């Protein structure tokens with residue numbers, strides 16, 4: 023067995039929920055190097071969330087990927103979230119990072135306004151981001167700038183609207199017919 | 202801006218050059234070797250693949266939307282239908298994520314039964330993969346042998362949960378109910394027989410020269426590329442990276458079990474085949490250990506506001522009846538928060554992102570389907586391969602469209 | 608009457624029947640299904656050919672990938688809006704006479720997936736239909 027990171031190896035029941043706990047070493051490292059890249063650090067349920075301003079997300083990802091001791095070389099997941107049409111900022115994009123050498127995880131978060139739902143693409147950092155970003159674009163309408171191939175992925179190309187937005191009705195706008 | 206991007210699918214770029222030797226063919230969505238409804242745009246030069254572009258979404262079911270309109274406990278049913286070869290794994294990931302939000306602790310026995318059934322399900326999932334993968338490559342017989350074994354597992358799961366394909370066996374806070382009488386005996390019997398079955402599979406195809414020729418050296422992806430493309434599970438371990446969520450971020454008490462993580466260095470279809478074959482043996486080991494650890498005890502957490510009470514208690518206790526009514530009619534409130542909970546499903550890292558803003562319904566549930574990510578690497582892996590090998594590569598990625606399209 | 612009886616008496620080794628019934632008997636005894644595996648039900652459809660359920664009893668074990676060689680299309684699983692035109696097209700390619708089996712609750716009525724992505728009751732798209740609204744819970748799929 024490989025050595026285990028003590029941070030991630032705790033049994034689940036020992037995890038405590040604290041909104042204002044001490045920042046994790048990951049967030050601390052990021053803040054030490056580039057304080058302007060983190061606007062907020064949230065520690066909850068044993069998971070670290072770092073809110074990153076939109077313009078720094080690619081730099082922050084590239085830094086986390088290569089920085090010694092962090093080595094987040096694996097993008098587990100990327101997903102969007104819509105807080106609802108009344109909320110401002112409306113959209114969140116979550117990046118779940120994992121390290122295949124250190125075995126720790128972190129979540130980066132970017133918040134976006136509705137009228138300017140653009141975020142730089144991280145496909146240059148991890149190629150796996152390609153489909154995740156296409157999916158988020160398809161379902162939320164978040165535009166990933168500099169994405170090599172930003173098309174709809176799940177829904178047909180002529181689909182109207184973005185299905186996972188809160189104001190999209192569950193049953194769609196009109197019933198289906200072949201004609 | 203958004204529409205202009207969607208207008209010109211890039212796979213058509215090359216097609217319009219008439220005197221080119223290249224040819225574009227469309228494979229699927231109704232094709233027997235695409236494991237469901239995957240469509241591939243293949244640009245070919247002679248017999249070798251210049252570019253493969255998967256086109257997915259033919260099974261898009263809107264599940265993530267549906268979660269937001271259903272109570273937490275109703276979501277379990279939907280998770281079954283995602284990766285339908287490994288429904289218990291999906292159940293597990295989802296209920297554990299919600300349990301993490303609720304901070305409930307699960308009794309020992311429930312944990313062990315979860316591990317036991319999930320490992321059985323992993324074997325069943327690998328058996329379907331084995332049967333169809335061999336079928337794609339041209340070996341018909343294995344399919345029948347694999348499905349024979351799978352049937353035994355599904356019978357056991359059916360006896361415990363009532364459903365063979367879509368069990369929905371786990372509940373938030375434990376299990377639907379305890380395993381029935383005779384379950385342990387059946388598992389034991391299965392455990393006794395299974396090594397012989399694996400031997401049979403090895404006899405049938407592992408030594409087969411045609412099978413070896415079709416798989417060795419085909420579909421190469423190096424370790425760095427595999428990590429960069431986000432491959433996980435047997436595909437990643439087939440490229441020599443020893444990562445398994447059961448070890449790296451243990452859940453359900455997996456750190457107490459003694460098992461190995463099979464790793465192969467060849468990075469090809471053959472390596473992924475070997476990893477899965479060896480994983481079945483490891484799962485067999487885990488089931489054996491879990492069975493030995495089973496002790497009588499409760500299978501539901503002590504959380505009356507979340508876990509449905511026993512039928513007997515409802516007949517005698519007023520509170521139990523009230524709780525039952527409230528859970529069923531109104532659901533339970535989950536405190537605001539967000540979690541990402543990864544587990545090792547049979548196809549790789551299955552992560553569930555659950556976000557709650559309070560109330561009985563989740564604000565967002567997102568599944569990181571391992572098949573989705575594994576398939577996204579297909580253009581990279583298939584480039585330069587022969588067209589006949591594309592089928593072998595798809596088989597070795599072990600994709601399930603239900604999980605890709607959700 | 609008539610010829611049949613005479614034939615039956617003088618040449619007992621010859622069976623007479625109407626051509627229609629002969630053809631129907633032949634059709635009935637070997638219905639070749641076209642796979643249209645979509646979702647979870649497809650796995651159970653595959654299972655139907657395997658040892659335990661043995662679809663070969665009915666002469667239907669020959670799953671054809673090409674609709675042009677099939678008599679009956681088994682639509683197993685949920686039909687999404689992106690898939691519905693494809694489904695229709697494949698149906699149109701099948702030679703007459705043709706039948707469609709809609710397998711499972713999802714294919715028949717949308718099942719639990721009452722939402723924007725799934726065609727509720729795609730059976731409306733066809734005329735000749737035969738539906739089995741049941742999810743594969745038991746050994747009968």
Ligand code: SF4
Pocket residue numbers: 282366367646647648683684685710711712713714718741742743
């Ligand atoms: S009826 Fe059940 S098994 Fe069939 S496709 Fe629907 S959910 Fe899956």
